Amino acid sequence: AAAVPTVTAIRAGRLVDVVSGKLLTNQIILVSGDKITAVGPNLTIPAGATVVDLSSATVLPGLMDCHTHLSSEPGDNYYEDMFRKSPIDRALLAPTYAARTLQAGFTMVRDLGSSSLIDVSLRNAINAGTLPGPRMLVATFALSATGGHGDPTTGFAPGLKFGENPDFTGIADGPEEIRKRVRTNVKFGADWIKVLATAGVLSEEGSAGAALYSLEELKAAVDEAHRWGRQVAAHAHGAEGIKLAVRAGVTSIEHGSLLDDEGVQLMKKNGTWLVADIYDDDYILSEYAKKGFPEKIIEKERSVGKLQRENFQKAVRAGVKVAFGTDAAVYPHGGNAKQFFYMVKFGLTPMQAIQSATIRAAELLQWQDRTGSLTAGKLADIVAVPGNPLTDVRALETVQFVMKEGKVYRNEPKP
Ligand code: ARG
Known part of the structure; x- marks a missing residue:
């Protein structure tokens, strides 16, 4: 039987929507395999999903x-x-x-x-x-x-x-x-x-x-x-x-x-x-x-x-x-x-x-169909920083979470 891709659910306290240019709050991002499958405020987290809690962080595209x-x-x-x-x-x-x-x-x-x-x-x-x-x-x-x-x-x-x-x-x-x-x-x-x-x-x-x-x-x-x-x-x-x-x-x-x-x-x-x-x-x-x-x-x-x-x-x-x-x-x-x-x-x-x-x-880079925003269907390239980079852009210098193509490379929640 084909392996079922693992689903990861990211709870984002703040989310930088680079498409609309807006900062959203309390969003959920669902990731399956190497892709984002859904983004929204009231998504049901599927049973068995791995939950990443970034509810006190700001999440943005890689x-x-x-x-x-x-x-x-x-x-x-x-x-x-x-x-x-x-x-x-x-x-x-x-x-x-x-x-x-x-x-x-x-x-x-x-x-x-x-x-x-x-x-x-x-x-x-x-x-x-x-x-x-x-x-x-x-x-x-x-x-x-x-x-x-x-x-x-x-x-x-x-x-x-x-x-x-x-x-x-x-x-x-x-x-x-x-x-x-x-x-x-x-x-x-x-x-x-x-x-x-x-x-x-x-x-x-x-x-x-x-x-x-x-x-x-x-x-x-x-x-x-x-x-x-x-x-x-x-x-x-x-x-x-x-x-x-x-x-x-x-x-x-x-x-x-x-x-x-x-x-x-x-x-x-x-x-x-x-x-x-x-x-x-x-x-x-x-x-x-x-x-x-x-x-x-x-x-x-x-x-x-x-x-x-x-x-x-x-x-x-x-x-x-x-x-x-x-x-x-x-x-x-x-x-x-x-x-x-x-x-x-x-x-x-x-x-x-x-x-x-x-x-x-x-x-x-002509990769806009595949990456560059937190949009369903794109590669799950996702990062997070503590604080709010829209009020202090230097927050981007302290990245705490890194996912590339659905795989987590860093996850260091700050106390
Ligand atoms: N690689 C560039 C060069 O050598 C670096 C220029 C760095 N200086 C600057 N002001 N950006 O020409």
Whole structure:
């Protein structure tokens, strides 16, 4: 006989309904197998159901971070990280980062770039149930111009080599190489394509924001990605690079630091998402000098950090679509929810901030039919926090309950 799926009944004292934008009280959520089967105030709890009592907590959909790198994290020392870690060292650490992310309430992530295909292996092991972690969509190798943010030898002595196998870097110049890199990434298991449209902060190229790919190159990336049913996320700090990427048809702009008014209008017109990691400035400026990061990198951070937050606010006010993404790996994994405070400080309501990490994130990832809200028929990705995140968004930093696809990974009721 077929096994009858176990039914779990969650008593939710408060429930964040991200669809209506309302806070409901005294709800019951029924979960069967990996799905939510019913949500409502007066449901009958079936006999034999396991009851989870969250009657003094706030229950919300599993959180989603649309920009992580689960295969790395800054250690104590820049040069140790750069030169003394093998792909095997990184692969051994990645499951710990994934577990921390899930424990923090993030049940799904879009992982935007990894070395050595660690992201593909991690995603597959999580999907197989071998490792605990968030459901992952992965980008494999970030496409980078030579000398750009994703060229690992940028800033070092000529002749230095990382990864002899050209299949194992994302460096691609010109439309032909870009198309081949997109195809190779898809062949290796990429769900998304990441392009580094501009220079970056935490790498040694001269500026943080120079546009490093031409419109023609970016269009080639988007066109090729679309042929394979993939969408493109573009790392872009500088105003010019942001606009080139938007014009080329990318789905999301990552960072968006120096976004100008014309860029805002273009993003609105094209429906491009903004995924801005506006917590990271704090962590970089307080910790990275101690880790031995070169002063020129810290200086680049000073040149974009504050402007990024102001431009985020400008974009929010103008009505640009915003999804939650933190660039986890810049700061230690598991601290993802710290960004909510900054999103509220810079223009979102607490409800909008939560929506950016649930229903809006699901929309960006094109998973809105399967997750992103507490709705019957969707996957049972459910978290809970003590207190009320709509009055104090920092409540999201202390997750007490985590269920992913119907399975409980954390349940620590507070006294
Ligand atoms: N990965 C990004 C880069 O190196 C991190 C930027 C962090 N800074 C910030 N203000 N968001 O470019």
